[in-house]
Amino acid sequence: MVGDIALLRAELPSGRRFETDSQTPLRLPADSFSQIVNGELCYIFGYGSDSYDGPISDTLHYGTVLALDLDSCIGMMGAVVAPPPDSGMFCAIGRSDACKGDSGGGYVCRQPFATQFVLRGVISYGVGCGATGTPGVYTDVAYYLQHYPIGSIIGTA
DSSP: OGGGOOOOOOOOOTTOOSOOSSOOOOBOOOGGGOSOOTTOEEEEEESOOSSTTSOOOSSOEEEEEEEEOHHHHHHHHOTTTSOOTTSSEEEEEOSOOOOTTOTTOEEEEEOTTSSOEEEEEEEEEOSTTTOTTOOEEEEEHHHHHHHSOOHHHHOOO
16 A cells, blocks of 8 residues: 555444544644644554564553654665655654554644644554664655545545
8 A cells, every 4th residue: 555544434323423522533634734844742642562572552552753854764764764755754753652553543743822633644664663763654644635635525624
């Protein structure tokens, strides 16, 4: 699969809603919030293992990472492993990292000057799990929204 991303549309039974008093769905990035910014603090989450050879978790894990510019990513990962330019992928690094079983999990950022969270990326791949100085690679949701006009169908932040 190119881009490591898929979109599913689910219909709820009549009278049901996604939002509750304590939960709201993630928003998709709007045009004004579509550029990944170097150093931006975001959150990753998933049910992946705690270590490379460990079992998949029953508990949702989360952590913080910082978006990384492509040149720095290539310098840390090498040109063979890092995503190519204009591929719809980006890198992020932090004390937390995704691991086996986390692929498909969210890369979520708080919208500036708002309380809403926006789905900026999808966990894709990395080298090992939490290796010091090694970024993870994420699919850029805004890149695909620009190439496939689904925002008008689903709604954006």
